[in-house]
Amino acid sequence: MRLSDASREKLAAEYALGTLRGRARERMRRRLREDDALARAVAAWEARLAPMTEAVKPVAPPARLWGRIEKELQFRQRRSLWKALGLIASGAAAALVVVALLLPLQRAGMPASYVAVLSDPKTNQPVLIATAQRNAMVLRVNTLDPKIHVAGRSLELWALPRGAQPKSLGVLAGERSDLKLVAVADRSLGEPREAGRVFGPDTHRQPALAPEEAEGVGPAAHPGHEQPPLVEVGTLGRGDVSAGQRAQGGRAEDQPTRGGAHRSPRAIPTVRETRPTPWLWEKPRASSSSVVNR
Amino acid sequence: MAPPAQALDRLLARSALGDRRAFAELYQASAAQLFGVALRILRREDWAEEVLQECYVSVWRHAREYSAARAAPMTWMTSIVRNRCLDWLRRPNPEPLADEALEALESEAAGPLALLESGRDSAALARCLRGLEPKQRQAIALAFFDGLSHGELAQHLRQPLGTVKTWVRRGLARLRSCLETQ
Numbered sequence: 001m002r003l004s005d006a007s008r009e010k011l012a013a014e015y016a017l018g019t020l021r022g023r024a025r026e027r028m029r030r031r032l033r034e035d036d037a038l039a040r041a042v043a044a045w046e047a048r049l050a051p052m053t054e055a056v057k058p059v060a061p062p063a064r065l066w067g068r069i070e071k072e073l074q075f076r077q078r079r080s081l082w083k084a085l086g087l088i089a090s091g092a093a094a095a096l097v098v099v100a101l102l103l104p105l106q107r108a109g110m111p112a113s114y115v116a117v118l119s120d121p122k123t124n125q126p127v128l129i130a131t132a133q134r135n136a137m138v139l140r141v142n143t144l145d146p147k148i149h150v151a152g153r154s155l156e157l158w159a160l161p162r163g164a165q166p167k168s169l170g171v172l173a174g175e176r177s178d179l180k181l182v183a184v185a186d187r188s189l190g191e192p193r194e195a196g197r198v199f200g201p202d203t204h205r206q207p208a209l210a211p212e213e214a215e216g217v218g219p220a221a222h223p224g225h226e227q228p229p230l231v232e233v234g235t236l237g238r239g240d241v242s243a244g245q246r247a248q249g250g251r252a253e254d255q256p257t258r259g260g261a262h263r264s265p266r267a268i269p270t271v272r273e274t275r276p277t278p279w280l281w282e283k284p285r286a287s288s289s290s291v292v293n294r
Numbered sequence: 295m296a297p298p299a300q301a302l303d304r305l306l307a308r309s310a311l312g313d314r315r316a317f318a319e320l321y322q323a324s325a326a327q328l329f330g331v332a333l334r335i336l337r338r339e340d341w342a343e344e345v346l347q348e349c350y351v352s353v354w355r356h357a358r359e360y361s362a363a364r365a366a367p368m369t370w371m372t373s374i375v376r377n378r379c380l381d382w383l384r385r386p387n388p389e390p391l392a393d394e395a396l397e398a399l400e401s402e403a404a405g406p407l408a409l410l411e412s413g414r415d416s417a418a419l420a421r422c423l424r425g426l427e428p429k430q431r432q433a434i435a436l437a438f439f440d441g442l443s444h445g446e447l448a449q450h451l452r453q454p455l456g457t458v459k460t461w462v463r464r465g466l467a468r469l470r471s472c473l474e475t476q
Contacts (some may be wrong), residue, residue, distance in 0.1 A: 010463065013463075013466040013467075013470070014462070014463075014466075016373075017434065017437050017438055017462070017466065018376060018380050018437055018438060018441055018443075019437045019442075019443060019444050019447070019462055021380065021384070021443045021444075022384060025380065040364075043364050043365055046365060046369055046372075046373050047365060047366070047369055048419070048469070048470065048473055049419075049438060050366065050368070050369040050372060051416030051418075051419045051420075052416070052419065052435075052438050052439070053327065053331055053368070053372050054416045055416070055439075056327070056330045056331050056334055056439065057330050058326035058327045058329070058330045059326060059329050059330040059333055060325070060326045060329070061325050061326065061329040061342075061343060061346055062339075062343060065325070065329075065343055065346060065347060066318070066321060066325075068347050069321070069347055069350045069351060069354075072347065072351050073351060073354055075314055
């Protein structure tokens with residue numbers, strides 16, 4: 001049923017003031033989820049009345065309250081995981097296998113970012129963090145565990161659209177790299193859901209796929225964004241044809257995401273190695289992936 | 295005084311990204327104000343504490359749904375707290391309004407306006423509230439600050455339900471048109 005302007009206004013005002021109560025309030029809440037005009041009217045009333053809270057005397061809550069909130073959100077337990085960010089797992093770099101998921105962190109209508117934490121599934125330790133502003137054309141990749149950078153090998157970041165070939169996002173230039181996206185993150189990174197792709201130390205021995213498959217990821221490659229790409233890192237072996245061009249420490253600008261250096265993408269994983277890895281901020285441990293046995 | 299909206303915006307955005315330190319800062323910056331709001335409506339410290347816990351958990355979990363375009367951060371969080379408090383009052387055996395609480399409310403009737411007038415964002419609202427008839431102003435203030443329903447307003451103000459509803463409705467309409475001309 002459509003509300004008349006007058007009833008919408010009256011309902012919104014009384015909801016915001018708080019006099020709309022009981023079942024009427026519950027009905028209103030259900031309605032607010034579907035009726036955008038009503039939701040806007042409520043937001044407007046909440047904004048009008050909000051300054052009244054400045055007249056409410058602030059009262060410090062008991063000190064234990066923060067502890068209770070932390071406990072309910074399991075911050076204490078998760079803190080140990082986050083401390084681990086700074087720890088270096090020995091030998092982790094030998095076979096770099098990283099799995100990640102790009103999560104759009106905020107929903108429609110908001111200033112948002114994409115963030116992916118890439119973990120080494122052997123140790124479950126985060127090794128890289130990739131972030132992009134929604135409207136930016138840069139994917140910033142910061143190193144959490146420097147040991148993943150090994151002399152003679154370069155790290156290449158791959159987007160993994162579900163059901164499509166992996167596409168290179170570029171080669172990491174060092175501990176902090178800015179990779180150029182072919183379109184703003186919203187379009188080129190889309191709304192990925194889950195991912196997982198694993199590389200082993202000998203992936204460079206796998207037959208190369210057609211070079212064009214490694215070209216940049218962008219809207220042209222993803223009409224309608226139905227196949228959101230995911231991100232992962234693979235190593236390029238010493239014997240790689242383009243290893244010289246991709247020597248560690250090279251700058252990102254020298255490694256265009258289109259053509260050129262990506263003509264011989266030997267680290268493209270096979271489907272066999274794919275492992276969907278739901279990755280949530282809430283329970284990172286519960287969803288970490290592991291190395292695929294070869 | 296409420297912290298600047300921009301700072302809270304940033305803390306909320308960082309919380310949405312999973313930054314717990316930012317969330318702790320957000321709590322530090324807002325908890326006293328929100329606890330004051332909850333305490334005023336619920337009138338019991340243990341209840342206010344419980345509601346606030348639920349609300350901050352909810353803020354953390356829904357931080358990414360916060361839209362700066364739609365509401366100021368404090369407005370958004372205050373709405374969460376007020377909604378939770380009003381739900382809470384629906385539970386069986388809510389604490390009856392104690393006489394002394396009632397007296398305190400009445401004696402404060404003029405107090406909040408003075409406070410509002412000194413506020414950064416609230417001076418216009420205070421002017422418009424002053425422009426209302428006293429009974430309209432009182433009904434709106436009791437509903438907003440103390441979470442009184444129409445029925446409770448009627449009981450407290452010793453007026454028929456229909457009369458109180460009319461005061462609230464007319465008061466709100468006048469408030470809106472006044473604010474729009476400010």
